[in-house]
Amino acid sequence: MADAKNKSKKSSLIAQAEAKANKIVNDREKAKAKGKKGNKPNGVVKYFKDLKSEIKKVTWPSWGKVLNNTFVVLVGMCASAVIIWGIDSVLTALVKLMS
Numbered sequence: 001m002a003d004a005k006n007k008s009k010k011s012s013l014i015a016q017a018e019a020k021a022n023k024i025v026n027d028r029e030k031a032k033a034k035g036k037k038g039n040k041p042n043g044v045v046k047y048f049k050d051l052k053s054e055i056k057k058v059t060w061p062s063w064g065k066v067l068n069n070t071f072v073v074l075v076g077m078c079a080s081a082v083i084i085w086g087i088d089s090v091l092t093a094l095v096k097l098m099s
Contacts, residue, residue: 061069
């Protein structure tokens with residue numbers, strides 16, 4: 001008797017699950033037939049919404065930090081230029097000596 005009750009419960013649960021699945025499939029088919037994509041925003045609109053939310057998360061540096069970092073970069077570039085100029089001069093002198 002208990003087996004019969006368990007089987008009937010299982011079959012009713014299966015029937016309910018099948019009914020829900022059928023409803024979902026039918027709703028999707030109806031949406032496709034109407035040409036609707038659902039509530040998905042346009043790709044461009046979504047891009048700009050995501051962009052706005054990401055920009056709010058950015059921690060912007062202070063003006064003094066920007067100036068300091070700019071100075072460090074300029075000094076590094078000048079140092080690199082001097083080193084490359086020195087190497088170029090030495091190699092040019094070596095080539096002139098060989099010829």
